[in-house]
Every structure is written in structure tokens, then in C-alpha cells.
Amino acid sequence: MQETTVVIKKKIKFKKPVLVEGLPGIGLVGKLAADHLIKELKAEKVAEIISPHFPHQVLMQKNGVMRMLKNKIYYAKGKKHDILILVGDVQAITSEAQYEVCGKMLDYFQSCGGTMIYTLGGYGSGKTPEKPRVFGSASHKHLIAEYKKLGIVFGESHGSIIGAAGLLLGLGKIRHLEGICLMGETHGAYVDAKSAHAVLEVLTKILDVKVDMAKLTERAKAGEAFMKKMEAEAAKQKGAAEQQLLPAGGKSELSYIR
Amino acid sequence: MQETTVVIKKKIKFKKPVLVEGLPGIGLVGKLAADHLIKELKAEKVAEIISPHFPHQVLMQKNGVMRMLKNKIYYAKGKKHDILILVGDVQAITSEAQYEVCGKMLDYFQSCGGTMIYTLGGYGSGKTPEKPRVFGSASHKHLIAEYKKLGIVFGESHGSIIGAAGLLLGLGKIRHLEGICLMGETHGAYVDAKSAHAVLEVLTKILDVKVDMAKLTERAKAGEAFMKKMEAEAAKQKGAAEQQLLPAGGKSELSYIR
């Protein structure tokens, strides 16, 4: 496989769909929000994204079956707009890989007839906010007036948005798509369910859906455990490149073994 | 050469072949088992795999002839299924390279009419087991009931399978192939012939062949010596990029020399 591949699991004719992105990122804010949204809306999986830019490993599941690392797209019926939700295990590491993966995601989204994108993330400040604000950065100026009304704070977040949460908007704009990045204020060094909660409050208003927040904190713990496991496996893959084959006899470079 | 290339050495019409993979990995368990199987079954080489993703060096052999780094596929006649065995010097290092190499291997295997894959490896636990168990991770749930009967332990190995042993199954599944990864319980820090023995006991039952284990330990030592040499060469290739051209005059970066 030499290109990122979208594997269609269910062929559905979507109604003016919007895309919500919640891949792993700062404080896992976007991931927690999107995973929770999928469960509360009982969204069904419509596509999987496999990529040569994801780590070359498979996960061993408790049921004895292995699975590839992947991103997934879920679908929930909406009032005015159907909702497509993008989640997953990992993001690509290099710039070239990120541009390629995001390009393929946008190809799929456009083939579904979509034109509006909401990416979710955390805005790390190094401090734990009492009441997390939701910051916004828009693809186009004209969107700001409307979305400000929801309490989203525009123009006060500094720096850059790294990864899919930024690139889907930037590359989307070149394709005449529109979008907003919603960032929950967070410390940045830990998994923040409270920040995800704040982002979801805003997002559910935008999407015009009702979502029970009760299980969010509980799911945050499970999400945290999974990501810790992912970190361990990423370290193992790196370590496999520097593994000592024989404990005696000094340090050997075993980049090509395993 | 810009793509991994399968060089056909012998054109044979295979009978519903299965693929056994034993490339270098944890404890060299898979490699020892597969190399031993080739010798005991007197399997013949049918293909070589050369790749721009393998190190850019050739090995100087004792007979005065140089050879490329490669993977190789051997063939042995089987009762119900012919057996194709994949072994070699190295695995690719980056994710993109691994996906490309495994894709080419699967192309070849499918062109041979194959549909079932057994990948062999070690499951490193950090402890030396008295009697190594054989863990399994399957491509599909329905395979487990049948293979459990052979004493393979499913669902108790945690984490991920890195490299070809995992990717051949994951990418194979997308192509509607099926497979099991057999992992011999091992410490992980040394070459483990006893773990390879345990994996071979199970594999020979699956393949319905008889294999003499007597020479396995002896061959383990030779395999270990070869891999130590490979490690040394890998280190040299890395060191060549940081080599001091002149001993006096400080540290120079000679990335482009040799």
C-alpha cells in the first residue's frame, strides 16, 4: 500500500453533511469530545482510513483478533445536515504524510457532498482554567460574526494549530470548503474531560443535537488508558530500532531486526 | 530501483499454498523456526526480494563473491497445501517502507493462489519461561476455535505486533486473506531456540509435516552469529554518516562520504 486508502464500509447518500474532526491531540480534548458524540448519537461507522503513514504495527485485541491502526468515520442523521465524525488511533508524523492523509480525507468528504468542517482540539495554556473557554479560528472572516454568538472566542488564541485540526481547514479552504477549529482551553499536560465538555456544549448547539454529558468523565478515563497503551507501543517501535539483541557484549544497533 | 522487486528464480504452479513468515524479530524466534523448517523440509528457493528500503550495502562473502541484502521465498511440497516460507536478512525501518514491502509480498503470494498466512515471532515478556507457551493473534474471529485446539493461547498477549509479522496479516485481511501470528513466549533480550522449538511444534502440526528438531539449537548459534554481524554492519552504515575523516582537527560531519 503506497497511498492512504479510505475503505468504504457503508454506502449512504448523505444530506449536506458537515465533518467533525476529533483525532488525538493536546489534552485529548478533541478525541474525548468526538468519541463521546459518536456514542451518544449512536453514530454508525461508514468508512475506515488505512495509511502507510500510520505506524507499521497491528494491535492485539483481547478477543484474540489483531487489527490495523486506523482512522474511522462515523455517521449520524442530523436535522439540516447529516453529521460525519472523524476519529482514530493516531495522526501521521511528517509534514508530507499529514498533507497526503488530510488530502485523502477531504477527497472523501467532498465526494459525500460536504462543505463545512469543524475540527476539535485543545488550546494548551500551561494553566488549569476554572471555567474553560472555547477558542475559535476560522477559515474565512465572514464566519466569525455568526459563531461568536455561541460564546466562541476568536482572535485571542496565539501560535499555530498543528496536524489535522489545522490542515483540514487550510487545505479545505483551497478547495472552497469552510470551517472552524474549536479549541477547549486546557493545561495541555493531561487528559481534560472538562475542556472536552466545554467544546461539546458549543458543538452540540452548532449541530442542533442534544447530548447527555453524564458518561463523559468515565469515558475520558478509558480514552486515557488507551492512549497510554498507544504511547507504549510507539516507544516499543522506536526501541525496536535500537534493541539490544544480546544482553552481554555491549550495545548493538538492531535497526533492521523487527 | 525505486520499488521493492520480487525476482522469480523458479516458476512453479503451486497447490493452494500457505505462506509462513519468519523474518528477523524478537529473540529471532520466527527466524530460527523458519530457517530450520526450510532446511528440514529441504525447501528450494523460488524467489528473492530486493528492495530500495533495505540497507544500501552488499555483504562480502567468504567465497569472494558479494551479495545484496534480501528477503527470500522457499517452497516445499505439502499434502493439502504447498508451503511457501519467507525469510531474510532484514526488515525495512520506516512505516511507509514496511507497508510497501509487505504489499509487494502479498501481491506475489496472491499471484501464487495463496489465501492463508502464518507469521512467526516472539512474545517478549522480560522473563525466561520454563516451558514457553505459543500465543496467537488471528486475522478473523472464526479462526480461533479451530486453532485453539492445538494449544495456541489467544487473547492473552498484549500490545502490538511490529513489522511484517503484523502487517502481512493486517494488509492481508484487506485483501480477503486470512492468517494467524504465532508468537513463542520468550525473554526478548536473547536468541531463543527453545521458544522457536515451541512454535515449530505447533506449526508442523498445522502444516501436517514432520520435522527433526535435533539441529535446531546448533543452527540457532549460527543464526545468532550472522545477526550479530548484521548489527555491526548496520552500525557501520550509521557511523559512516558521522565518520571522522581526519583524527586530528576535531569532529567532522562526513554524512556524504561513503
Added chain:
Amino acid sequence: MQETTVVIKKKIKFKKPVLVEGLPGIGLVGKLAADHLIKELKAEKVAEIISPHFPHQVLMQKNGVMRMLKNKIYYAKGKKHDILILVGDVQAITSEAQYEVCGKMLDYFQSCGGTMIYTLGGYGSGKTPEKPRVFGSASHKHLIAEYKKLGIVFGESHGSIIGAAGLLLGLGKIRHLEGICLMGETHGAYVDAKSAHAVLEVLTKILDVKVDMAKLTERAKAGEAFMKKMEAEAAKQKGAAEQQLLPAGGKSELSYIR
């Protein structure tokens, strides 16, 4: 997106245009000079260059709108030759990326009918010159006699020109284009408006335009602040690959998170 893309913003029939390149480099000398030239000539933007080889992040602007990292081409009417000025946020990091990006820039320049290139940079000497000289390196020997008359010093700068300032000339020469690299003598460790001034004095004579230097120092400070921000974001992107998700519990490798 898998290739560097030139996005045309304004289609203009240029008159024998020359290209002036001032991307970020040593002492930001080239960037300061080119940015200042654009403002004083009131040049208009005619194209943007987006690339998968630029960092995978978008910048959050004060007006609440995000933007991609990019290079830009501006146009100003000239007497004998129209002037195209290439500036931007970043340069690509790897050799393969640099060759590809510069190739695409030259494709565009040739499509505009251009044949002469002036690249601007700094020549770092580790010392702060009292009166910075302007060094030159030409694509062809025959250019030197004419350009020497402007006081450009040829043959006394040693070493190499790294990045677009060098490659645009080298790759341009293969396409039968001609060019000179103008390098302002500078310390190399700080942003040098005085060196940019010296380069501009020479360049404006070459281009036969008049440019007020009054605001150059003031603009130098703004350019410096912007580049410091870019450095911080580049560090964040690197740090995101090594981020600790959880403060307690040791160091985790989170390469795939964000």
C-alpha cells in the same frame, strides 16, 4: 496534496520579468530586503505557493482567521523588466523537498517568460562589519564583468549557499536561466537591517528603481518578531512528537498524538 502547488491569484502578462528571491535565511538579510522592496514598490500579490514540504500547521491570526504556511510571489511594474519578488514564511528542510519546491518555482517563473534571477541572502562571517560589503556568486562567468561595476565583490565568499538562494541559480542554470546571488556581509547570529540595506542599495541600481530606506529598520523589528514566533511554532511541532501526555508516570513517547 502531494506536490508543491503554485496557486495563481492574478493572471498578468509580464514583460520580460526578473525574479528576486528573499526567503528566510542567514541574518534574515534577504527576507528584510525583499519584504521592504515589496512595500516600497507597492507590489501586488500574484501567486501563492503551498507545499506538503512546509510544516503541517496553520497560523492563528489576530483577526480570528487561520492561514496556511506559504511562500508568495509579488509583482511590480519595471522599466525594462517587470519585477517578481518571492518571499515567505519558511523553506523546506530536506534536500529532496528543496529540489522539488525550487523546481516548481522555476516552472512558474519560466511560464511567466522570465530568464534572470537575483537571489538575496546574508554572508555570515561571525563578525559585525563596519560597512557591510555585498558579495556575489554568479550562474555564469560572463555576468561578472558587468555586475562588478556595481561594487559587488565576486570570488571572495567561501563555502556554500544553502537552500533556495543557491538552488534557484543552480537548477535555473540547467534550464538556461541566468542569475546572481547577492549576499550582504553580516555577523550571522542576529537579524541585520544594515546588511539588508547594503544589498538593497545594489539591487535597486540593478532593477533601476528608487526605494526609500527610511522604514527598513522599523520593518526589521517586525520581521524579527514574526520569525521568533515561527521558531517557537517549529519547536512546538517537534515537541509535540515528544510530548508527555501525563505528567506523572515517567516519560512517554507520544509521536502520534498531535
Added chain:
Amino acid sequence: MQETTVVIKKKIKFKKPVLVEGLPGIGLVGKLAADHLIKELKAEKVAEIISPHFPHQVLMQKNGVMRMLKNKIYYAKGKKHDILILVGDVQAITSEAQYEVCGKMLDYFQSCGGTMIYTLGGYGSGKTPEKPRVFGSASHKHLIAEYKKLGIVFGESHGSIIGAAGLLLGLGKIRHLEGICLMGETHGAYVDAKSAHAVLEVLTKILDVKVDMAKLTERAKAGEAFMKKMEAEAAKQKGAAEQQLLPAGGKSELSYIR
């Protein structure tokens, strides 16, 4: 430019040419020998090799003209076989790059009608030999008997040949070309004109040409000075990615500046 490109400088109909390779390597043995051969045979340049896998910098020459980093092919008329000599500034660093570059070189060589390759290098032993032997590693077993007669020692050099000196033979063999790698015994940590001398003694017998060795040591010093400069520029290119823009204010990552 996205592929290694051979730029033909002179179109000549070669007579059963052989290829002699002497790119930078251990002890610069191969480079010294090949560069000296070119000068003594008064060989003329017939092609240049430019590559996106070579560093993205141009060299500033004393005559005020810049030049790309490149490899070059020279031609000298031979008795039974014309002689093509491959020399240059650098080799590619990654495996994928090396395979691609060597593949393009072999394409060119085959288009010239060539079938036999001699690659030159150093065999580093960590000791300074009194009288350096010349080791050999052949593409095919049948070559050894003939070449042994010249005093070349086969089968006693261990490990691997890294880079073009090895890959040209390995990839050449797949294309049904033949070749020998001649390695002068050397310490490995310094430029060794004596080892180059030993290799040339053998090579000139193979090529049936007479070459005056008088200037070899003198040219060795010039080659050494050039390579030290190349090392400095390679370090600068690496350092440019970690350059401090501002001396005060801590360490900044300036990967994208210059």
C-alpha cells in the same frame, strides 16, 4: 527536479566500455585513485549527474561562479575497452536515495553498451599496513580465478561494502552486468595515498594503461582539503536547521530558516 538526472555533455560512441567508480569513501582511497587516473589519462568529461538526493546547496567557487553538487563521468580511449570513470563530490545518504541514484547510473552505463564494472574503495582495518594489499569482492564466482592472478586477495575481507561501490555491483548483477570491487587496505581514519597507489597498480594492469604515480601524493593533499571543506558545508547545512537566530533569549529551533 524529482529524479536523479544524467546530463550528457558529449555524445560519443563508446567501444565496449568498462566503468571505473571512485566516489568519496573510506580513506578517500577510491576517490584519489579515480581522480588521479582521470588526470593522467587526460580523460574528458562526458556527463554530469545532478540529484535531488545530493545536498541542497551550491558551492561558491574562487572564480565567482557558483556550481551545483554533482557526480561526473569522464571518458578515456582504451585499447580493447574504452574507460568511463565515475567521480564526484558526494554520495546520497538514505538507502532509497542510493538505490535510485545507482539505478540511474547503471541505466546510463548500459545505454553506453557497458557490461563490466570496477568499483574502488578502502578496506579499513584500524591499522596502518606496511605494504597495503588489494582486496577484492566479485559479482560472480567465475571472475575470481582470472583476477586473482593480478594479486587481488579474494574472500579475506569481511563485513559489507556500503554505498555505490557495493550497490553498483549488486544492482548491476540483477541487470546481468559483471564487476569487481577493489579495496585498498587502509587504516580508515585518514586520507591514504599509499593505499590508492596500490589499487591503481592493480587497476592499470586490468585496464592495460600506463599511469605515472608521481603526482598522486600531491593530489592527495588537494583532495583532502576539498573533502574537509565539504565536511564543513555538510555540518553547516545540519547546523542551519538548529541555528540560533538571536544570541540572547535561549535556544531556538530554526529548522525552517535557511
